[in-house]
Amino acid sequence: MKTFVYEYLAASVKNEESGGRMRWYPWHSADYRYNHILNVVNLAETIAEREGADIDVARVAALFHDIAKLDADQEVHAEEGARVAREYLESHGEFPESFVDQVCKAVEDHSYQGDLSRLSKEAQSLIEADMLDKVGANGTALMLLRMGYEARTHMAAAEMVDRVLERGKDASSRVQSETAQDIAHRRLKRVKWFREWLEEEVPEMDAEPSGSPRGGRH
Structure with a gap:
């Protein structure tokens, strides 16, 4: 197959x-x-x-x-x-x-x-799995790869990771099984750690797209 x-x-x-x-x-x-x-x-x-x-x-x-x-x-x-x-x-x-x-x-x-509880357990497992693959390490790697194809610099990394976080939050609010909720929680936690790591090591990472720092950062 x-x-x-x-x-x-x-x-x-x-x-x-x-x-x-x-x-x-x-x-x-x-x-x-x-x-x-x-x-x-x-x-x-x-x-x-x-x-x-x-x-x-x-x-x-x-x-x-x-x-x-x-x-x-x-x-x-x-x-x-x-x-x-x-x-x-x-x-x-x-x-x-x-x-x-x-x-x-x-x-x-x-x-x-719609509401996943209306579907069979097999369909629910598939839908939850499909959503979860887009968050976590795999989703983050793909978003960072996308920067190159959009001719963006690495300074956009935090913004791209934020998109993964938003996608993960959406998935967490939609999945219904305890197993999927647990996987979503663990994956989101790792993405948040990576986002914080970027900000800690690259002070300007959270700058506005124009390159000028946000208020309060200096």
């Missing part, structure tokens, strides 16, 4: 005349998207196991959740991903119909923005 997912992502980029949707940012490349998927698989497994969800359903749904991310519009990539997952599962092996339905429903629901 992993090979199929990676090859599908790579083909999605290769087949685009423009080089793939937003490929000029590395996190919209096949390699980044596949790495994100694997991160979400690991997180979804952890959440599903601790919260009593079906681990196999959560794992497979996580593997397919962003398979259509590079060749479908954002608004419909979840539905398209569910379609690809169903085609694959129904043509490879002898998976029970109920298993296929659960996986595809979780993939289809992973972009849901």
